[in-house]
Amino acid sequence: MEPELHPDLKPLEFLLGEWEGAGVGGYPTIDSFRFGQEISFTHIGKPYLIYSSRTWLLDEEGGLAGPLAVETGYWRPRPDHEVEVTLAHPTGIVEIYVGNVAFSRVELRTDVVARTTSAKEVTGGHRLYGLIGEDLGWAYDMAAVGQPLQSHLSAQLKRVK
Numbered sequence: 001m002e003p004e005l006h007p008d009l010k011p012l013e014f015l016l017g018e019w020e021g022a023g024v025g026g027y028p029t030i031d032s033f034r035f036g037q038e039i040s041f042t043h044i045g046k047p048y049l050i051y052s053s054r055t056w057l058l059d060e061e062g063g064l065a066g067p068l069a070v071e072t073g074y075w076r077p078r079p080d081h082e083v084e085v086t087l088a089h090p091t092g093i094v095e096i097y098v099g100n101v102a103f104s105r106v107e108l109r110t111d112v113v114a115r116t117t118s119a120k121e122v123t124g125g126h127r128l129y130g131l132i133g134e135d136l137g138w139a140y141d142m143a144a145v146g147q148p149l150q151s152h153l154s155a156q157l158k159r160v161k
């Protein structure tokens with residue numbers, strides 16, 4: 001049975017569905033790369049979105065060249081267009097973001113980045129998600145391994161469901 005959308009999810013409704021596309025990544029300490037990505041936003045009738053992302057390295061011809069990062073979490077709309085997001089990574093990192101949503105655009109900044117002892121030193125993040133026409137665009141800046149906040153990833157995805 002298709003659950004009814006919780007009214008609090010209205011401002012985030014544009015994210016719902018499955019998205020596929022490609023992006024570019026880099027950082028001062030690594031070689032730049034291209035990646036493919038699948039993002040899924042679902043709901044169960046409660047006031048949060050269930051989020052997951054998978055990525056793959058793309059080779060020169062745009063073929064899949066092996067798995068890269070995965071991440072999963074929950075997007076929690078709050079009053080006054082605020083949004084809280086929890087994200088867990090298999091790299092020993094957990095991020096808590098806070099931000100806001102307006103006009104099909106979500107801007108998030110890390111409130112907390114927690115790391116296991118073996119995780120890389122990630123200290124902050126900034127994410128933008130928004131519709132570009134009918135596509136979903138997103139960009140991620142991070143402060144990590146002694147470098148100030150700057151771009152790590154950006155991608156553009158098409159809705160496939």
Ligand code: HEM
Nearest residue numbers: 025029030033035055068069093120121122142144145153
């Ligand atoms: C979601 C898609 C992501 C993709 C496709 C991606 C891809 C990559 C790749 C290919 C590298 C270089 C090779 C390596 O060290 O594994 C890298 C490095 C790195 N990424 Fe990501 N990444 C993603 C998300 C993240 C996130 C969310 C964080 C932080 C929470 C992050 C933090 C880092 C760090 C700290 C490095 C190492 C930098 C260094 O050691 O110099 N990445 N990433």
